[in-house]
Amino acid sequence: MSEDADPVYLDYAATTPLSPQVAKRMRDVQENAWYNPSSSHQGGRISAAVVALAAEQLAALLSVDPTSLIWTSGATEADNLAITGTARQREHRGKHLVTMRTEHKAVVDVFRTLEKQNFDVTWLDPDADGHLPIERLEAALRDDTQLVSIMHVNNETGAIQDVAAIGTACKKRDIVLHVDGAQATGKIPVDLTNLPVNLYSLTAHKFYGPKGVGALFVADGTRIDPLMFGGGQQRRLRPGTLPVDLIAGLGEAAAVAAVSMLEDLEKLSELKSRLLAGIQDIEGLNINGPVEGGFPGILNVGVDGVEGESLLLALEPLCVATGSACNSQSQEPSYVLRALGRSDLEAQSAVRFSLGRPTTPADIDIAITLYRRAVGKLRKLAPKAVVQ
Ligand SMILES: Cc1ncc(COP(=O)(O)O)c(C=O)c1O
Structure with a gap:
């Protein structure tokens, strides 16, 4: 060579x-639906409809309700919002949090920051293949545990965690489960209606969508504190004007993934x-x-x-x-x-x-x-x- x-x-x-279908959809939205989706005029309604369609496309891929999705700038932000948002929301109940040593930096560094704020974090080791033995998780859970955060597909090894078993262990004890699904979404089947998961992070550019956009799934009844303050968008959980073209690209990438x-x-x-x-x-x-x-x-x-x-x-x-x-x-x-x-x-x-x-x-x-x-x-x- x-x-x-x-x-x-x-x-x-x-x-x-970008998948060609995604690029085409984004160009169309950039030209014809570039308005602020929060505006009440006709242009705003056109863009709002684009965002609504994208939410339906992503919701269909994950088997969730479109209203349970919060748009973010990617999985890093979704991870930060899920973990810090839960830690703060439930701080009055306890300060124990559980994660794994094999998590992505977008999770590891959030927990390190929380440790500096006096949260007590248990770092679980995987087995030699990268899986979390469920007994190891069970043994780590305590009366004051508020959150478990485990990634779905590991970005370095490809190990897939048993999210159903992890979620069942958490649910029994009323512990919130966050899953970093950045390497799973659009790549392996993810059915969040049938998985006991409270929060699920994803990012579009790992599955042929644009960079700079992602989402956090927040299950009905799961409460988190916002990290940013500004406008009333997205139930005040993540304010800011929505990037309509990026969101349309994410939605289209989800639709392509569902088929292929x-x-x-x-x-x-x-x-x-x-x-x-x-x-x-x-x-x-x-x-x-x-x-x-x-x-x-x-x-x-x-x-x-x-x-x-x-x-x-x-x-x-x-x-x-x-x-x-x-x-x-x-x-x-x-x-x-x-x-x-x-x-x-x-x-x-x-x-x-x-x-x-x-x-x-x-x-x-x-x-x-x-x-x-x-x-x-x-x-x-x-x-x-x-x-x-
Ligand atoms: C498992 C995992 N989590 C989070 C991220 C962060 O995604 P983003 O950079 O799009 O925010 C990545 C991307 O490298 C990842 O592989």
């Missing part, structure tokens, strides 16, 4: 391109098997995350004696990740993989391949060739490091 070869993008867990999800999942499973089959005989290769049953769009692997950042450079023009994109500036080994019990060296050799709707078998074959070549090259450069 030459220096100026086209990039092969296998980083769909970081972000996805099962086909996407089948295709991703085949592609993931093809990728694994092409690299699994490499000596010292290990899978970070579940070998079976994880989200098929994510494969995280490490190899003995090779350092991830050098590997990333040697893999170009392949676009993959070492940890989550939000952590890529840091040379620290992934805290998620450390929580799975990987050593610093093991975690540092990790590469996350994440596949998406546009991925082809040819992309996978290029990835296999480049990965095998890069590992071989780096091992020749540092042969001693292989023996550990």
